[in-house]
Every structure is written in structure tokens, then in C-alpha cells.
Amino acid sequence: MPTTPSGPGSPGTLEAAPVDTDLIVIGGGPAGCAAARMAASVGMRSFLIEPDGLCRGLARIPALNNVLGGHTGGPALADSITTELKDTDLCHLELGRRATELRAHEDRVTVTLDTGARLTAPYAIVATGVAPLRPGDVPWITSPPDLTVPPLWEADPTAARGRTLLVLGGDRPIGTFLRAHPTAGTRLLVAYPESDAYKTEEIRDDPRVRLLPVAHLTLRGTTAEIVDRSGARRTVMADAVFLSLGSAPAAPPGDLVHDATGYCRPSAQHPRVLIAGDLRSARYQRVMTAMGSGAEAALHAYYATRDVPRDERP
Numbered sequence: 001m002p003t004t005p006s007g008p009g010s011p012g013t014l015e016a017a018p019v020d021t022d023l024i025v026i027g028g029g030p031a032g033c034a035a036a037r038m039a040a041s042v043g044m045r046s047f048l049i050e051p052d053g054l055c056r057g058l059a060r061i062p063a064l065n066n067v068l069g070g071h072t073g074g075p076a077l078a079d080s081i082t083t084e085l086k087d088t089d090l091c092h093l094e095l096g097r098r099a100t101e102l103r104a105h106e107d108r109v110t111v112t113l114d115t116g117a118r119l120t121a122p123y124a125i126v127a128t129g130v131a132p133l134r135p136g137d138v139p140w141i142t143s144p145p146d147l148t149v150p151p152l153w154e155a156d157p158t159a160a161r162g163r164t165l166l167v168l169g170g171d172r173p174i175g176t177f178l179r180a181h182p183t184a185g186t187r188l189l190v191a192y193p194e195s196d197a198y199k200t201e202e203i204r205d206d207p208r209v210r211l212l213p214v215a216h217l218t219l220r221g222t223t224a225e226i227v228d229r230s231g232a233r234r235t236v237m238a239d240a241v242f243l244s245l246g247s248a249p250a251a252p253p254g255d256l257v258h259d260a261t262g263y264c265r266p267s268a269q270h271p272r273v274l275i276a277g278d279l280r281s282a283r284y285q286r287v288m289t290a291m292g293s294g295a296e297a298a299l300h301a302y303y304a305t306r307d308v309p310r311d312e313r314p
Contacts, residue, residue, distance in 0.1 A: 020119045021045045021092070023301050024111050026099045026252060027127035028054040030287050031277025033085050034294035035125045040090040042302045047119055048091055049111065051098040054082040057129070058287065060153050061173075063180035067287050077287070102126065102254035104270035111252075122272065123301035126256065126264065127294055129278040130247030130285070133169075135219065138245060140193045141168060143219040152242040157181045164189060166224060166238035168217070169245035170196035172285075175203050189236055191217050191226060196246070212236065249279055266297075274300055 023039050025032045028050025039046045053059075058081070061074030071077040085091060094113065101112040102124060109124040132151055135141045143149070152173050155165065162185045167174060170192030178188075191212040192200060203209045218225040223237050249262040256275075257268040263282065266275040274297040277290040284293075 019108060019121060021047045021121045022123075022305070023047075023298065024109065024119055024121045024124040025049065025127065026102070026111065026124060027129060027277065027279075028052070028093075028095070029057055029127060029129050029277060029290065030055060030081065031129070031290040031294035031297075032125065032127035033081050034291040035127060035276055035298040036091040037085060037088055038295040038298035039302065040088045042299070043090070044298070044302055044305075045090050046092070046298075047094055047121070048085075049094045049097055049099050049113065051096065051114075053095065054078070054085060054093075061176055061287075062153075063176055064287065065179060099128075099252040102252050102256065102273070104255040104272050109272050122305055123274060124272065125274045125276050125294065125297045125301070126251060126279060127275075127277040127290075127297075128250050128252060129290075131250040132243070132247050133245040135168065135243070135245070137248065138169075138193075140214065141217050141219060147219065147221075149219075149241050149243050152177050152244045155240075155242055157184050157186075160184060160186045160240070162186070163239040166191065166222065166236065166241045167244050168219070168241065169193075169243060170200040170203075170211075171244040171246040172199055172202070173244050174200075174209070178203060178206055178208060189238055190244075191224065191236075194229065199246075246282070247278070247285075251279055271304075 022044040023046040025035050025046050025048040028048055032048055033054060036046045036048045055078035058074045059078035064072055064074060098114040099111050100114050103110045108120050108122055111119045111124060135143045135149060152167055164187045167188050167190045170190055188209045189212060190209055191214050200211055213229055214226050215229050216227045222241055225235050227233050251264055255270055256264050259265055264275045264279050266280055269275055276294040276297040278285045
């Protein structure tokens, strides 16, 4: 197995060690799965590391309107991707395992698993995506520390029928919820900060939605005291409260370069580390863009191993 990097916490060179595979893919969402599938199509062996199940997040999306292939729901698309990848001979799946460290070296990358095992390859694709934010993670919400607020995708459409839901944050699962339950008669009060304004465009004209731009919100059960951007105060009440705060980057520790918001921009990384999917930016978090970026990253690694000049690669 690979040996220890020459310098802790910084890129270096490895002692002589075999390369385990052609490509390591960290993350088993649409981006990581597309990367492994594309790699196999050009004859590259890969290890795909995923702590949960393949496309687990995708399976939670009840309605899709931005993918090709006739899939209108996330569970069906997730099943299709999972089946295809499990039938891909050149991809070795490491499910139930987490990457605890990634190190980039002059001639290869090393990825350490939570078992302590280490894998090496000429390139790694990091497609770990994002993790959901909680009320305590954002400065514009004050709430009791022991208060549990579920994400909107967990809302039971039957229980929500005819009720008013307070939604904290303007992230895109709101549009998904509305498309998935067009006849539920549910009313949404969407409280969001200025930074989420661009995310509310797709729901702005929906009659079931009341937009509440806020500077600060104090949550007490199903009641919220809102301070709007002009400083005016008001109280809103709902039957239940759900989250749509968005997500924060969930990159593994190691030799990754993060921007001020925690995302890992592809152009800033070590040449042997490629970023795909939602980890790239908050602006391009879509199933189709994730899959495209994963496939493109795999081709980048393929051409690089064949010494195709960078300016001649796709």
C-alpha cells in the first residue's frame, strides 16, 4: 500500500509505492458517478469512495425539471445511475467509507480512508458536494439551541395540505416542493436574507408563496419575529416550520484550496486534484451541471495522463 507523504499537511513526494488505480473519485452523487462512468468509457480504472449510498441526495428530490432522459423524479434517476455504475466493471465502489485526508504530490495523489487504508492514483476527482445548513449556522436567525427544524424536503405533503408553512431560507428546494405537490393547497411563508434573493426568482410569481425578505429573524416555536431590511418589525405565525437554508461545502481535509465561502474553485487546485459538482460553487448546483462537470473532470484526467497539452484539452 502507499506510504506516508514526505511532509505533513503540505504537498510533497511519496516514497516508492505502487499506484492503486488510474483515478480516485471522492463522492458518489451525480458528479462522482458521472466521473467514474466516463472514466470507464475511456478505459480508466477508478475507485469511488462514498460514505452513504450512491446518489442518496438525488433520491430525496421528488420532482425534477432540469434533466434529460425522461426522468421526472429523483428516486428513479438515482436508481438508474446506481444500477449503471454498479454494472461498470472498471469502477471499484468503496461504499460506507469516508475520505479523511487528501494529499497532492508531484506525481500522484494519496487519499486516506476512515479505515486507515491509503489509495494512490495519478489524479483525484473531489465531488463531495455540500451539506445542509442549520439555523445556528447562519447569522440572520436566532433560535433556541435545542430547537429541531426539519428540511423542507422532509415535509409530509398530506400533513401539509391546506396548512401554512414558514420556510426559513429561499433555497431551491422550495420550487421542487411546489412542483411536486401542485394541488396540496399549502401556503408557504418564505423568510430569506438578501443573499438568497436570486434564488427566489422561480417562486416569486407563485400564488402559494409569500416572500418575506428579512434582516433578522427570531424563531420561537412556530412563531417568528422578523426585522425587515428597513428596520420594521412584525410577527408571523405558521402551522409548522421548515428549513431551506441551502448548504455549505463538504470537502475532505487535506490539500484543497477553499475560497472565502468555503467552496473549492477548480482553477485554484493542485493540477492533480479536480473538482466536480456542487463543491465548485453555489451558483451551479443542478443535477445536469454536476454530471457534466464530473464527466469533464474524468476526461481531463484521461488526457493529462496521455500528455495532451493543457490548452488542447476540452
